[in-house]
Amino acid sequence: MAVEERIEQSPERAAEPSGTPDVRLERVTKRFDDVVAVDDLSLEIERGSFFALLGPSGCGKTTTLRMIGGFEEPSAGVIYLGDHEVSGTPPYKRDVNTVFQSYALFPHLSIFENVAFGLRRKGTRGGNLKGKVEEMLDLVQLSGYGRRKPRQLSGGQQQRVALARALVNSPRVLLLDEPLGALDLKLRKEMQLFIKRLQHDVGITFIHVTHDQEEAMTMADRIAVMNRGKIEQLGGPDDLYERPQTAFVAGFLGISNLLTGEVSGRDTVRLGDGTTIRVRADALDGRSGRVAVGIRPEKIRPDDQDPNALQGVVRERAYIGVSTQYIVETRYGNVTVVVLNDRPGSIPHSPGDHLTLSWDPEATFILDPMEEPA
């Protein structure tokens, strides 16, 4: 689809040097009375990227988004849109549009007028207006719905109207605050792919807020994992999953097994009972002292084919269909193992079975050791 041609870049935006990030936050802090919602946060978002802010409820994602949109002013720090600082600029003067979680469609206006709202404010009229609105409705697969009122549409359709209403203004950045939160699982999955494709087609920078790690990984090119108003780690979905740098990130993006030990070489860690396991040298990165070695459950094999091996007894088994999850008791605590059911036949291991677990040193990551409960 030749959508790029439809979305006109404003001349001002086109004149910027190509490397200018679309959004830049510099040491931004936001306080509400004594709550620090966003804490000294710095961030650059590359033009045309699909960026996700991921974190648990209350970590400051919405507040960050609202500061970019102009609905809140930072208590400290600066926000740039392109090379413009936007402190004190009201929302209606910012080249940014928002898809609200509640959609916030105007209930008294038709779908057509909802989508036309932004264009009318800019003085677009007549055939030009009609053409743009209809093209946009077409893009979100709602052509022919223009005369209806928002409440005559289903949740998924309303969601797409909200997208169209924002995108028709071809903003520099589109902000999406948990836009799929109100949809059921199946529709949510569909919309994830739809929005991702849409972003690819229109080439506008999307900033997507979510607390769902799967959603963030499915949709975004880059993800910032937030916790307590700060960014814990920023990277691609695979970076964050395979090489988390903090226990928070490791835990938020999925299950991980952590074995605590002492660094004993360039790429070795000695566990409590003297067993030495090999890890990735670049993950260890010259550390010394106590560290936690992390392995994702699906990276562990229920056999001795890989260099690092551990003995254990199966305690629990959960059949999930595509895979089976085992809880295996070892000398270092319980280890979770996920085995793909990719062979026909029965599930090979039962509770009580003795099992050798092994994994590739390349599949490990290193974290600071957790405070052991006394």
Added chain:
Amino acid sequence: MSSIAVPRQRERNVLAAAFGFVRYHVLTVYSLLFFAYLLLPIAIVVVFSFNHPVGKFNFTWQGFTWDNWRYWDGIPGIRGAIILSLEIALIASVIATALGTAIALALVRYGFRGRATTNILIFLPLSTPEIVLGASLLTLFLNLNVVFGFWTILIAHIMFCISFAVVTVKARLVGFDRHLEEAAMDLGANEWTTFRKVTLPLTAPAILAALLLCFAISIDDFVVTYFNSGSSVTFPLFVWGAARIGAPPQVNVIGTAIFVVALTAMLANVVFQRRREVRA
């Protein structure tokens, strides 16, 4: 099913049917009585507007006539009283609704010092006995040395109407998604355009309701008006004065007319809302 269970079952069915009959009919009778209680006085007002009374009192049915309606202003003073009441009600309801809407917006939208206090103060006129309200306004006006008449009545009416307007509009604004206004601003509408294009259209039904409510309260207010009218006479004051020396059937005529207008406005509102819902 055993043979014994059958009669039992039947017995129970009869009982249930009897109970259902009683329940159904008691409710019907109760409802009819209730509506009779509610509507009988109004019906009497309407019927006696067509009476042809002998003497001063319009209490016993003497015969049917159109004369009271034809000469609705046939009693000295009634025309002026009606006009004054309409003027006051119209101006008071418009001003009170405008001010009330602004206050409601401020109370719901903006956090300011003293918001909680204002919220309570707004309710004071609603819970203060009218007689106290009227008497204290009288004291105030006396102290200010103003001339009693049109303006004092108007000020008094605006005062007690504002609270009703605020409460009515506020109820609507509280259920209003704030994100709608943010969405408008997000799409390039400044504060004024946002108000015109989003806030106002969505609050309009409540503003209209407030307007009608204020008009209705103002046009039949007696107590507060009585204290602050000086020598001016509104329709309720006129009726009260007339009732002491007799009861002209024209009072019934005007009463019936007001009732019909109010009923029409109410029905129109219901129909309008229905149509809106069907269309939307």
